[in-house]
Amino acid sequence: MAKITLEGQEHTYPVIVGTEGEKAIDTRKLRTDTGYITFDEGYGNTGSCQSNITFINGEKGILRYRGYPIDQLASGASFLSCAYLIIYGELPTQDQLDTFRDKVRENANLHEDFKHHFQGFPQNSHPMAVLSSMLNSLGCYYPDMSSNDREKDLANFDTAAALLISKVRTIAAMTYRMHRGMPFVYPRRDLRYVENFLHMMFTEPYNLYEPIPEVTRALDLFLLLHADHEQNCSTSTVRMVASGGANLFASVSAGVCALWGPLHGGANSAVIRMLSDIHASGDDGSRFIEAAKNGKARLMGFGHRVYKNFDPRAKIFATAAEDLLKALGQKDPLLDIAKRLQEAALEDPYFVDRKLYPNVDFYSGIVLRAIGIPVDMYTVMFAIGRMPGWIANWREVTENNKRIYRPRQVYTGPKERTFQPIEERDGHRR
Numbered sequence: 001m002a003k004i005t006l007e008g009q010e011h012t013y014p015v016i017v018g019t020e021g022e023k024a025i026d027t028r029k030l031r032t033d034t035g036y037i038t039f040d041e042g043y044g045n046t047g048s049c050q051s052n053i054t055f056i057n058g059e060k061g062i063l064r065y066r067g068y069p070i071d072q073l074a075s076g077a078s079f080l081s082c083a084y085l086i087i088y089g090e091l092p093t094q095d096q097l098d099t100f101r102d103k104v105r106e107n108a109n110l111h112e113d114f115k116h117h118f119q120g121f122p123q124n125s126h127p128m129a130v131l132s133s134m135l136n137s138l139g140c141y142y143p144d145m146s147s148n149d150r151e152k153d154l155a156n157f158d159t160a161a162a163l164l165i166s167k168v169r170t171i172a173a174m175t176y177r178m179h180r181g182m183p184f185v186y187p188r189r190d191l192r193y194v195e196n197f198l199h200m201m202f203t204e205p206y207n208l209y210e211p212i213p214e215v216t217r218a219l220d221l222f223l224l225l226h227a228d229h230e231q232n233c234s235t236s237t238v239r240m241v242a243s244g245g246a247n248l249f250a251s252v253s254a255g256v257c258a259l260w261g262p263l264h265g266g267a268n269s270a271v272i273r274m275l276s277d278i279h280a281s282g283d284d285g286s287r288f289i290e291a292a293k294n295g296k297a298r299l300m301g302f303g304h305r306v307y308k309n310f311d312p313r314a315k316i317f318a319t320a321a322e323d324l325l326k327a328l329g330q331k332d333p334l335l336d337i338a339k340r341l342q343e344a345a346l347e348d349p350y351f352v353d354r355k356l357y358p359n360v361d362f363y364s365g366i367v368l369r370a371i372g373i374p375v376d377m378y379t380v381m382f383a384i385g386r387m388p389g390w391i392a393n394w395r396e397v398t399e400n401n402k403r404i405y406r407p408r409q410v411y412t413g414p415k416e417r418t419f420q421p422i423e424e425r426d427g428h429r430r
């Protein structure tokens with residue numbers, strides 16, 4: 001029990017303890033009891049839900065999907081088996097995985113009419129704007145899965161989940177091709193998830209994309225490492241939209257918009273732009289570090305609301321970037337700059353005192369660059385990876401939550417005043 005004394009009166013509130021010992025004061029009755037609310041702008045101390053999906057201990061740099069440490073999954077599982085784990089709670093048996101994979105494969109194609117949607121966008125539209133619109137439009141083709149009737153939407157959940165995991169990748173590839181004025185390429189039934197995506201991206205007329213195992217593995221790992229991350233900005237948005245009863249398509253479409261910003265999923269492309277600028281300016285990174293300390297620049301890919309230690313995904317990506325470049329026989333000066341920035345930042349009191357470490361985005365862009373994905377598509381790649389997490393969170397809310405998410409505020413605007421007709425207001429022209 002927690003005791004809160006307000007205006008001389010003591011109130012007690014239950015304490016909720018999570019399975020990993022995380023503690024929270026349950027203040028749901030606080031306002032009814034006292035008239036007070038809690039104030040926590042940015043939600044740094046607010047538990048918005050109880051969830052079974054992902055656990056993070058930011059102080060220790062721990063990330064687990066459904067209890068499994070991220071490094072074990074990264075070395076032993078594929079993106080699709082992690083997607084299954086995140087959505088259904090258990091790692092799949094071979095039969096379950098085969099069925100899931102078949103369902104994803106069957107749902108790869110888009111309705112032919114979809115091409116018209118792409119034609120409706122200016123060619124240089126941002127791929128995140130296109131993706132969000134397309135995911136919401138997709139729901140219109142499946143009215144039974146996007147009815148906003150919770151029972152009906154849940155009854156069709158398995159198909160909707162596989163369909164979204166599959167089609168988000170087709171939409172992404174079509175967006176890439178639309179941008180470049182290239183003809184759309186249909187998915188193939190004989191290819192696995194990542195190979196099929198690379199085929200839809202890079203196959204040219206008379207020049208079939210040949211899968212490169214190291215590239216396929218690196219992209220699969222990229223998606224796996226992004227698959228869920230508890231109550232981040234986009235996932236909270238998905239839950240917020242779902243709490244009003246909106247369907248899965250609308251909810252993940254909102255998630256894409258929330259992901260777009262540079263403080264969230266947009267950071268991966270911002271990192272590469274930052275590293276490219278540093279490289280072009282001839283700086284070895286030290287001038288940039290000074291600018292970041294003086295508030296004149298932000299070291300993108302550094303810092304995290306939850307991690308006050310290494311983001312475990314950043315460590316895995318740092319190794320993956322080195323391994324991929326080596327396997328492809330490439331050198332990337334941006335990787336050297338990133339490593340120098342990391343070294344300098346980890347020794348600098350500004351970053352040490354604020355516990356700023358590399359986050360998932362610091363090295364992930366170098367992996368995407370080696371694969372040949374253009375910078376404007378990086379956040380779209382993040383969205384493909386995050387789809388299982390959004391889907392699992394949508395289901396958790398839709399199955400369990402009876403109350404709409406509706407925070408309070410502390411109002412700081414004008415007190416009540418009396419309306420004046422326009423002719424009586426100061427500055428009225430006579």
Ligand code: CMC
Binds near residue numbers: 265266303356361
């Ligand atoms: N470079 C320089 N200073 C920083 C940075 C940074 N990347 N991040 C935080 N700080 C400073 C900040 O200025 C503040 O200093 P002071 O206390 O003197 O005012 C202090 O560290 C605390 O920062 P904050 O902005 O209050 O922290 P936050 O928890 O609100 O923000 C963050 C977290 C991730 C938005 C922020 O660290 C940031 O902007 N990082 C760069 C963008 C980035 O890499 N985003 C990807 C996040 S991970 C993937 C994802 O979730 O999408």
